[in-house]
Amino acid sequence: MTFELHKGTNIEVLRRMTPNSVDSVVTDGPYGLSREPDMAEVLRHWLAGDDYDHKASGFMGKGWDSFVPGPAVWREVFRVLKPGGHVFAFSGTRTYDMAVLAMRLAGFEIRDQFAWVYGSGMPKSLDIGKAIDKAAGAEREVVGQRDRYLDGRERQNLGDKNQVYGKGLTANGVADVTAPATAEAATWDGWGTAVKPAWEPIVLARKPFPGTVAANVLKHGTGGLNIDACRIPVDPIADAAQLRTMNRSARDGSDGWGMNSTGADAPQVVRAEGRWPANLLHDGSDGVLAHFPTEAGAVTPVRGTEPSAASVGLITGEYARVPGAFHADAGSAARFFYCAKASTAEREAGLDGLSVQLVGRGCAAAAAAAAAGKTDSHGKGGFNRVQQRRNIHPTVKPIAVGRWLQRMITPPGGTTLDIYVGSGSFGASAILEGFNFIGIDIDDDGEGNPLGYLDIARARCEWAEGEVIRERQRREQELREAAARAAQAGLFEEAV
Ligand SMILES: C[S@@+](CC[C@H](N)C(=O)[O-])C[C@H]1O[C@@H](n2cnc3c(N)ncnc32)[C@H](O)[C@@H]1O
Structure with missing residues (x-):
């Protein structure tokens, strides 16, 4: 297993790569959350085969995040990907x-949309009442204080001595509450412009191929999803009702998993080794788990002959009942892939050799305050927690999410590509999964200076290589100990 990291724009690096040489791509490109483009102009460029250049800044002021990747870069990805x-x-x-x-314009076939659901999103909403007062030049009276972290963000690391706190936020996370100063502001008090982000879509696309999936898999190793390797472990508590049904079927002489009457090709949705992977991932946070049912869902196959649930009114008899596979949707959030957002420890693992930097909004002001020996800074922006970090990338994805996604679409020992590698989360995940990895990042602050992303990515990939070696050594040690125990037991038996 090897990894290579390339500095440069992805389109240029991709152009130098061999056609049909990559097995899969898992990537986390710019979301383009800047000002709305003129869509007609975007389409004019895209349909003419050009790139569209959007002049705006994206997430946390990053220029690279201003617009989504266009068809030109996807055409290059299409070229290097195997059929x-x-x-x-x-x-x-x-x-x-x-x-x-x-x-789609680059030729990809869209296969699915996955949802990554999490509880830690932060609403970026304009307070309309405050904006009205500000426009009127009216001073708002401070009438109390409140905990800012309860605005939608879980309280985290408040005791972290490495933090410097910005304007409007004290070390205990308390902010001023102000009252509307004008009648108009009072009318619009409580109105905003955005809800809290709680999920991100992940598109699953495939490069089309001639012939059948079976023939393509045999020829190129690509085209299928590794369902069994990505199954969700059955949870003995959350899935108790499901497991009871499975055991009953086993006693009845069926296949044991409630799949006895649904036809030879019906998928085994639940097996002892896990549930069929779904197109939903979650972070396991309390807020997210609260939205999942804990009761059992459909626990037997739908034969199509069952009466409708409604016995009066228009919907009666067998209307709209169609045969279907065993739903196996009993249980809770445990039926979906779970992965917490990347912890600080995970982001920083392997980075001991890199220097510490300040990250977060208002870091320049915080750096000045820290240099002057102050623990509170008054940088611009009202919510600017500044932290000391080695991994300074603003959008680090969890390694476990990368592992699950790469495992699903990469053949064993295959090569996976990330065209927006950032701090290398998907490089580390590929190495831990035993895949070869190619990563590309522009690593540029917009003025030709490296931001250090590729140094971070390299250190995290090397850390992952070390983890693989450490894990192998641990297993070998276990085997040696087991062999020694077996030999000792053998000696003992001979002696008696
Ligand atoms: C959303 S971040 C990826 C973060 C990554 N998943 C991680 O966990 O660290 C996107 C990255 O794409 C890089 N980037 C943006 N435009 C690029 C381009 N045209 N070519 C190569 N890299 C680019 C940025 O420098 C940034 O690091």
Whole structure:
């Protein structure tokens, strides 16, 4: 297993790569959450085969995040991907349509949309009442204080001594509450412009291929999804009702998993080794788990002859009942892939050799304050927690999500590509999964200076290589100990 990291724009690096050489792509490109483009102009460029250059800044002021990847870069990805090769590409809820259209225009077939659901999103909403007062030049009276972290963000690391706190936010996370100063502001008090982000779409696309999936898999190793390797472990508590049904079927002499009467090709949705993977991932946070049912769902196959649930009114008899596979949707959030957002420890693992930097909004002001020996800074923006980090990338994805997605679409020992590698989360995940990895990042601050992303990515990939070696050594040690125990037991038996 090897990894290579390339500095440069992805389109240029991709142009130098061999056609049909990559098995899969898992990537997390720009979400393009900047000002709305003129869509007609975007389409004019895209349909003429040109790139569209959007002049705006994206997430946390990053120029590279201003617009979604266009068809030109996806055409290059299409070229290097083997026929039948899949792409998982993260995108924003607001710009998913454009992100996916660009892939379609490049020739990709859209296979599915996955949802990554999490509880830690932060609403970026304009307080309309405050904006009215500000426009009127009216001073608002401070009438109390409140905990800012309860605005939609879980309280985290408040005791972290490495943090410097910005204007409007004290070390205990308390902010001023102000009252409307004008009648108009009072009318619009409580109105905003955005809800809290709680999920991100991930498109699953595939490069079309001639012939059948079976023939393509045999020829190129691509075209299918590794369902069994991505099954969701059955949870003995959350899935108790499901397991009871499975055991009953086993006693009845059926296949044991409730799949006895649904036809030879019906998928085994639940097996002892896990549930069929679904197109939903979640972070396991309390807020997200609260939205999942804990009761059992459909626990037997639908034969199509069952009476409708309604016995009066228009919907009666067998209307709209069609035979279907065993739903196996009992249980809770445990039926979906779970992965917490990347922890600080995970982001920083392997980075001991890199220097510490300040990250977050208002870091320049915080750096000045820290240099002057102050623990509170008054940078611009009202919510600017500044932290000392080695991994300074603003959008680090969890390694476990990368592992699951790469495992699903990459043949064993295959090569997976990330055309927006950032801090290398998907490089580390590929190495831990035993895949070869190619990563590309522009790593540029917009003025020709490297931001250090590729240094971080390299250190994290090397850390992952070390983890693989450490894990192998641990297993070998276990085997040696087991062999020694067996030999000792053998000696003992001979002696008696
Ligand atoms: C959303 S971040 C990826 C973060 C990554 N998944 C991680 O976990 O660290 C996108 C990255 O794409 C890079 N980028 C943006 N435009 C690019 C381009 N045209 N070519 C190569 N890299 C680019 C940026 O420098 C940024 O690091």
